[in-house]
Every structure is written in C-alpha cells, then in structure tokens.
Amino acid sequence: MNQVIVFPRGQLSAEDKASMRDAGIVAVEADDPSKVVTVIPVAPSAPMATPDDFTMSLLGALDDDAFGYGQCRAIKELHRRMLAREKAKAVQS
Template sequence: MSQVIIFPRGQLTELDRARMDEVGIVAVEADNPEQVVITAPGVPLAGADDLMLSALHAVVECGFGSAATEFAKELRRRLTTRETQANSHGAGDRA
C-alpha cells in the first residue's frame, strides 16, 4: 500500500509529484488539508499463500490415499521448497 500525504493546494510542482510517485507516495492537494479524511484498508490476517499451504497441509495430513492426496502432496512439496528458497535468499519473489 502506498503512503498518502495531503498538501495544501499549489504547494507541489510536477517534479515534486514525480519524485514522490517514484518512491510510492501518493501526493494529494486540497484546499483544506485538515478536513481530508483518508480510509486505509486493513491488513489481512493471512495471505493467499498462507491459505493455500494450510489447505494443502490439511489434505496431506488427513491420511487418505488417493490421486487427490498425491497431487496435494506434490504441490505442497513444490510450494514449500519455493518458499524456503525465497526466504533463504532474502527475496520475496516467488514467480
């Protein structure tokens, strides 16, 4: 999520806006900055990867032997390996 900063109207130049945009800041100009209301979305408790790995863990650990279980085991192995490699290299890229 980008950081949002409210400025009085006319304070920013185009160069100011471009520089802030480069670093992920959303610059908003308003006639009355003190009256601006910003709503920030909440952070989810679990991401898509967490949900997927939890579902796979449940399927794998339930103990049923079937093609679905074998699929889940293999997918879990691959995702866990990818996650471990990404974390050990300090990179968040899982592409």
C-alpha cells in the first residue's frame, strides 16, 4: 500500500477500485469524507530515515565535494539526522 484516498460514497466504479488496488492505492468511500479520521504511523513503524534525509544528505555532500569526500560526508550527515531523530524519540518516551 502506497497511499490511502478517501472518496465520497458512490463516486468510484468497480473498475476504478480495481485499478487503484493494482496501483497500491487503498480507495475508501465515505458518506462524509471530511469526517474520516486518519492515523499517521509513529515509531517503531515509522522509518528511521526518510527519503528527504537521504536526498538532503547526498545533495549537501555533493555541493561541497571539492576533494572527492562527498560520499563520506553524505553518510555522516545521514547518521547525524538519524541520531537526532532517535534522541527526539527517546525524549518523547
């Protein structure tokens, strides 16, 4: 499952639902979509590193890669971000 989308009841055909299911989308129909409650997963089910962490780490390292040490800097930056997230989770517990 990649995504959950809430639609007003009766808007989707059986073919629409099957197509979305094949694409990894969960289609939910509700009489009043504005009253649907969503749940955002929290640790431990949340990922340690997000795609944004990887992207920002790599871009930051490559931006300052005058001597070819970008790979090392990218890993250090990713590690820094993950440690900060772990510390924040420990404080919340």
